Amino acid sequence: MKNYYKISEISRLYGIGPDSLRYYERLGILNPRRDTNQYRLYSLKDIYKLNLICDLRKLDFSMSQIKDYLNCQTVGNTLDILCKEKELLHQRLQELKEREQVIEERIETLRAAEHITPDRITVKAFPRRLCVGERAYITQDEEMDLLIQKLMRRHEKEIHNFGGQTIGAFLSSRDLLKGVPNVYQSVFFILDRNASGCDFELPAGDYLSCYYRGNYHKNAACLKRMMEYVEERGLTVLGEPFELFEIDNRDTMNAEEFLTEIQIRIDGHGYECG
Numbered sequence: 001m002k003n004y005y006k007i008s009e010i011s012r013l014y015g016i017g018p019d020s021l022r023y024y025e026r027l028g029i030l031n032p033r034r035d036t037n038q039y040r041l042y043s044l045k046d047i048y049k050l051n052l053i054c055d056l057r058k059l060d061f062s063m064s065q066i067k068d069y070l071n072c073q074t075v076g077n078t079l080d081i082l083c084k085e086k087e088l089l090h091q092r093l094q095e096l097k098e099r100e101q102v103i104e105e106r107i108e109t110l111r112a113a114e115h116i117t118p119d120r121i122t123v124k125a126f127p128r129r130l131c132v133g134e135r136a137y138i139t140q141d142e143e144m145d146l147l148i149q150k151l152m153r154r155h156e157k158e159i160h161n162f163g164g165q166t167i168g169a170f171l172s173s174r175d176l177l178k179g180v181p182n183v184y185q186s187v188f189f190i191l192d193r194n195a196s197g198c199d200f201e202l203p204a205g206d207y208l209s210c211y212y213r214g215n216y217h218k219n220a221a222c223l224k225r226m227m228e229y230v231e232e233r234g235l236t237v238l239g240e241p242f243e244l245f246e247i248d249n250r251d252t253m254n255a256e257e258f259l260t261e262i263q264i265r266i267d268g269h270g271y272e273c274g
Contacts, residue, residue: 004041116233130198166190181220
C-alpha cells in the first residue's frame with residue numbers, strides 16, 4: 001500500500017471533486033504535503049480524516065462542526081457525535097414514516113377515485129374543516145396555478161405536502177349559473193384537523209355533493225343540475241358552492257382523467273370566517 005496519493009486518485013476513490021478537497025485544505029482539516037512539482041500528496045492520515053468527513057457529511061454535520069471534532073477527537077466527543085447521529089437518524093426515520101403515510105393515503109385516494117360514480121348528487125355530513133385561502137377573480141387555469149403557489153409560500157408551515165393536500169376553489173355561482181364555466185372567486189387548502197391556525201373554516205354540517213370527470217368547463221352544467229335538485233326538494237343553500245380537486249394536474253396531464261367534486265352547504269348554520 002502506498003503512503004501518499006495524488007489529488008486525482010483521492011478524487012476518484014471518494015467521488016469528491018478536487019475543488020472540495022482544496023476547500024477542506026483551506027479550512028485546515030486536510031494538510032497534504034507537496035512533491036517537487038508542487039502536486040498535492042495525501043497521506044494515510046488524510047485518508048482517515050476523509051473517511052470521517054464523508055460519514056459526518058452524510059448526516060448533515062457542517063464543516064465547522066467536523067473541524068471542531070477532528071481538532072479534539074476524544075471518547076467523550078465521539079460519544080457526543082454518536083448520540084447526535086442517533087438522534088438525526090431517528091428524525092429521518094420519523095420523516096420517512098410520515099412520508100410513507102402520505103404516499104399511502106394518496107394511493108388509496110386515487111384508487112378509490114376510480115370507483116366514484118360521477119354526475120350523481122348525494123348529501124354528505126362533514127365536521128368543521130380548517131382552511132387557508134387566497135381571494136381573486138379567476139378565469140384561467142394558469143391564474144389558479146399561480147395563486148396556489150402563492151398560497152403555498154404564504155402558508156408553508158401549515159401545508160406540509162402539496163401532492164397529498166386537498167385543494168379547493170369557491171365557484172363564482174353568478175357566472176356559472178349564466179352558463180359561463182370555469183370561473184372562481186378564491187382558492188384554498190383544507191388543513192389537517194390539528195392545524196394551529198387558519199384563514200377560515202368550512203362549518204360542520206350537511207353538504208350537497210356531485211362529482212364530474214374531465215375538463216373544468218363541465219362545472220357550469222354540474223352546478224346547474226345541483227341547483228335544480230335544491231329547488232325541487234325545497235332545500236336551503238348556505239354559502240357559495242366550491243370545488244375540491246380530487247384528481248388534477250398533480251396526478252395527470254390528461255384532462256379526461258380529472259375528477260372534481262362540487263359541494264354546497266345546505267340546511268345548517270351560516271358560513272363562518274376565522
